[in-house]
Amino acid sequence: MSLQIKLKEGIKFSCENNQTIIEAALQNGVFLDHSCLTGRCSSCKLKVLSGETVTESDELPLSSEEKNQGYILSCVRKPISDIELEAEDLSQYGFSNPITIPAKINTIKSLTPEIIQVNLRVPPNQKVNFLEGQYLNVLWNGIKRSYSIASPTNSSEIELIIKNYEGGAMSAYWFEQAKPNDLLRLEIPKGTFFLRNHSDKDTLVLLATGTGIAPIKAILESPSTQEKLKEFNRVIVLWGMKFEREIFWKLNQDNVEFIPVLSRESQPKHYIQDKLSDLKINWTNTVVYACGSYQMIQAAKKRTLELGLNSNHFYSDAFVASN
Numbered sequence: 001m002s003l004q005i006k007l008k009e010g011i012k013f014s015c016e017n018n019q020t021i022i023e024a025a026l027q028n029g030v031f032l033d034h035s036c037l038t039g040r041c042s043s044c045k046l047k048v049l050s051g052e053t054v055t056e057s058d059e060l061p062l063s064s065e066e067k068n069q070g071y072i073l074s075c076v077r078k079p080i081s082d083i084e085l086e087a088e089d090l091s092q093y094g095f096s097n098p099i100t101i102p103a104k105i106n107t108i109k110s111l112t113p114e115i116i117q118v119n120l121r122v123p124p125n126q127k128v129n130f131l132e133g134q135y136l137n138v139l140w141n142g143i144k145r146s147y148s149i150a151s152p153t154n155s156s157e158i159e160l161i162i163k164n165y166e167g168g169a170m171s172a173y174w175f176e177q178a179k180p181n182d183l184l185r186l187e188i189p190k191g192t193f194f195l196r197n198h199s200d201k202d203t204l205v206l207l208a209t210g211t212g213i214a215p216i217k218a219i220l221e222s223p224s225t226q227e228k229l230k231e232f233n234r235v236i237v238l239w240g241m242k243f244e245r246e247i248f249w250k251l252n253q254d255n256v257e258f259i260p261v262l263s264r265e266s267q268p269k270h271y272i273q274d275k276l277s278d279l280k281i282n283w284t285n286t287v288v289y290a291c292g293s294y295q296m297i298q299a300a301k302k303r304t305l306e307l308g309l310n311s312n313h314f315y316s317d318a319f320v321a322s323n
């Protein structure tokens, strides 16, 4: 039996038996905020205004207060009646539906002892569309892992920035076996992390830990986002790493304030969330994009809301584990 899902703004689409809300939306060309699709990152959190849903996951990222208020994770929730949701359809931003394509490794470069840059090439006749900030899935030998795209959409190669996770199945491949011309498969593009239009806002704050700098690099370097970036009076990047020597990328743009936050070069250790109150900005007129560690994202969200940020102006992409 098919059920109906309605968004507050009036858009309606149907949901087939056993589909999650996100699956039904994507099938109907409706793009709701999402990322990991496994109920871990909380990008797909939204409020149910009416109707009933069920979940097979514990929805651990939601607090009991949020659950009581009707918030759910739409990537693991299935409707059992017609429902109405407080959610925005993002399809106006020009998302492409994901495709699965072959890709070969072009180059592998060491950026730090724990991080490599992998450049991939796709067949010359293969058109690849994504919005800067989105991620892709790499499929190799029965393993699937997500990586943010670090290069702009018009590049001839797709650049990934990959960390070595101890004992990691895919890390073992990247750091011990991978070589130029290896054949992989990609599911591209994925997720809804991208720079929206904020012409009424004064300041853009971009937060990253480790390889979380990848989508921020794509957003800042892309010719297609420059108009949106120019709308802000200030663009500030805070990038959390352990040591100065690990800062493998720096933006050469005068209009972007670049602040490395080096946790092991300070006593006591400080992290991104500890530096936010040092920024002399009007938080009510600011938007924040955060990427990388789930812990940093949660702590930074809490801190920025305390400082006066509107909760609708915090966007994030958490690099959660796949298992």
Ligand SMILES: Cc1cc2nc3c(=O)[nH]c(=O)nc-3n(C[C@H](O)[C@H](O)[C@H](O)COP(=O)(O)OP(=O)(O)OC[C@H]3O[C@@H](n4cnc5c(N)ncnc54)[C@H](O)[C@@H]3O)c2cc1C
Residues within 6 Å of the ligand: 035, 036, 135, 145, 146, 147, 148, 149, 161, 162, 163, 164, 165, 166, 167, 168, 169, 170, 171, 172, 191, 211, 212, 214, 317, 318, 319, 320, 321, 322, 323
């Ligand atoms: C939307 C998204 C974008 C991502 N983008 C990137 C990226 O640009 N660069 C990048 O290096 N990684 C990124 N990741 C993480 C990546 O998908 C893998 O989780 C990571 O590379 C580890 O895979 P693995 O097979 O080596 O480890 P696994 O075999 O999956 O795990 C090995 C061990 O490491 C732990 N672990 C795995 N992943 C993480 C994690 N993310 N955080 C903390 N502990 C972990 C596991 O719990 C386990 O103990 C992203 C994840 C998501 C969801």
